[in-house]
Amino acid sequence: MSLVIDASSMIGSYTERFTVPGLAALTQWVEREGADRAVPRGRGEPIAVDGEAQPVIVKLGVWISNTRARREKLAADQLAAIAALDVDWA
Template sequence: MKLGVQPTHAPSPAPAASRGAKGPSKAQQAFQRGLTALAQWVEREGDRPVPRGAVVEIEVDGQTEAVPVRLGVWVSNTRSRRDRLDADQLAALAKLGVDWA
């Protein structure tokens, strides 16, 4: 995975499919957590590949403590399921420099 973009802040949330008053699904929330962790990784590490064992702690609204995200596993799983991602999710990944998005 080649990452060439270095964001100065967390990415804006990938637009979620309309779910009415319920809000984002658990899958959409998990994707957003992974995207936020990836943005932190890129900011800190640049275009260095994410090792499978990499864990990034992120701040999540409503949580008093940082939440660990197993970023290496998330990147691997997201890549293997990329055919199920919507255009907005792929665009958000591409914006962070993910070459397969």
């Protein structure tokens, strides 16, 4: 299943811009591969962005690494959204 995110969700604070596309990419990965399968560091996950002709590639492996390292800076709802995907580090 391919998610389409609104381009306006990529505007805002750093954590908002960082979280929305990454979460969409992680959601696609979990739906396709499962929450137990590790995402390779170099994995790029294409996501559809409303208003863009081509999918946007999210560097999912890098996003996960950075998000794990900075999770204390994420809002509770952002952490809850990641935890809802049953990833063990959320």
